Amino acid sequence: MKDTLPPPADMIDLRPVLRSDAADLLAANLDSLPQHHPWVCPPTDEPGFEAWYGQVVTGANVSLIARLAATGGIIGVFNLSQIALGNFRSCYLGYYGMAGLAGRGLMTAALNRVLAYAFDEIGLNRIEANIQPGNHRSIALVSRCGFSKEGFSPRYLKINGVWCDHERWARLAD
Numbered sequence: 001m002k003d004t005l006p007p008p009a010d011m012i013d014l015r016p017v018l019r020s021d022a023a024d025l026l027a028a029n030l031d032s033l034p035q036h037h038p039w040v041c042p043p044t045d046e047p048g049f050e051a052w053y054g055q056v057v058t059g060a061n062v063s064l065i066a067r068l069a070a071t072g073g074i075i076g077v078f079n080l081s082q083i084a085l086g087n088f089r090s091c092y093l094g095y096y097g098m099a100g101l102a103g104r105g106l107m108t109a110a111l112n113r114v115l116a117y118a119f120d121e122i123g124l125n126r127i128e129a130n131i132q133p134g135n136h137r138s139i140a141l142v143s144r145c146g147f148s149k150e151g152f153s154p155r156y157l158k159i160n161g162v163w164c165d166h167e168r169w170a171r172l173a174d
Helices: 020-029 048-057 106-122 136-144
Strands: 012-016 064-068 075-082 090-097 126-131 147-159 162-172
Touching: 020 048, 020 075, 048 064, 064 106, 075 106, 075 147, 090 106, 090 162, 106 126, 106 136, 126 136, 136 162
Parallel strands: 090 126
Antiparallel strands: 012 064, 064 075, 075 090, 126 162, 147 162
């Protein structure tokens, strides 16, 4: 286990994804295909980006991109989807990191910034992340960021044309 401090928050630029991010994001996604497979299928071409972008910037969704402040290198993408306010104040969290910056604690620092945004700015009470049981790095990430395992959902989400089981993890505002 590493005995290092997480990177300071000011190392990370976190903001909504823009169309102007397409070229950088597609290049980073292509470079990270071996890390992403079989867990996630991010867009790797312009039509794929446009289809994804059209989904994440409409309705009750917020998609954030985390970059290194000094270089602009993409750390990861975070999607807060199906945001419900009122008495529920909840959403689903999806995310993926980039291979070139893996293993430095940057996704942990970025996810903590996303959680602060979701709880403090949006006013959510609960964030749920559903993760395939074999995705140990992703489970370790949410565990480091204070999520608790709540259960198991068989055949929860279709990925690469296959219905995949997922563990249900959640973090509450308090």
